[in-house]
Amino acid sequence: MVLTAFDVGGSDEDFDLLVVDEAHRLNQRANQPSGPLNKKFRDITVKLFGEDDTSKTQLDWIAAKSNHQIFLLDAGQSVRPADVPAEHLHQLVATAKSTDRYSGLASQMRVRAGADYVDYIRNMLGGPVEIELAPDFGEYDLRMFDDIAEMREEIRKRDAEVGLARLVAGFAWEWKTKYDKDAYDIVIDDVHLRWNGTQTDWIASPLSLEEVGSIHTVQGYDLNYAGVIIGPDLRFDVDTNRIVFHRSSYFDKKGKENNPARGLTYSDDDLLRYVTNIYTVLLTRGIRGTYVYVSDPALRTHLSGLMLASS
Known part of the structure; x- marks a missing residue:
């Protein structure tokens, strides 16, 4: 049986065991996508804990409704401020370790670039990076493009060869086609692109090769080849030698929304963590x-140097 956190929290039954996939995407008390869900979040918290305690998260719901839990999580994949705070996830891990109930992922099985690839990417986006000896990624095809049209053409070729090759991007462009189907969302040089036309199984949808997927359509999915467009929401400050977040170029409203329910506001540095995730x-x-x-020329130069060091 597959249940949402709202299903679990609102259930009249308790559970012996809950296996929680993508536990880092559980929510804290924050503005939900709709008014009814805001009310439901409050009602479930009151039902479970006797009061509207805004410090309670969906992690607390899960613990209250089940005798045993298995959490599959990666704090590095939290992508919105409404997600369970990182400190809650770190505490969950610390508790599991202290009771000998923690199992770390020893290697990643998705990317055929070796065990060091994920850490390499995280370090590359994490700020100043000095690479003395880059990992050996074997035959993994990691490439930087200066021309978006050339990258799109290569993705089409890979799709024709092996399938499941798609363009994806950060939320650095307005979603104009939600209201105007004849518009284009992402315009770079002479290339005009549209965001994914469906949220449901976009990767397998008929037009997906001609569209660009957002994080919310590809998280949890596998591709053979990903053509990643890093938008102007990430830039490189040559004076501080750091990657920085550019708020006005980030168009996920929920991705930069403050949390009045808990009195939280998010700085550019706070949001940088989510965008690099x-x-x-x-x-x-x-x-x-x-x-x-990479859209920003300075960031393109910076990342090109790091990626060349890995080749």
């Missing part, structure tokens, strides 16, 4: 290869 997820979807186009 998003790009880390996108850059680790490709089983056989990952192609990268």
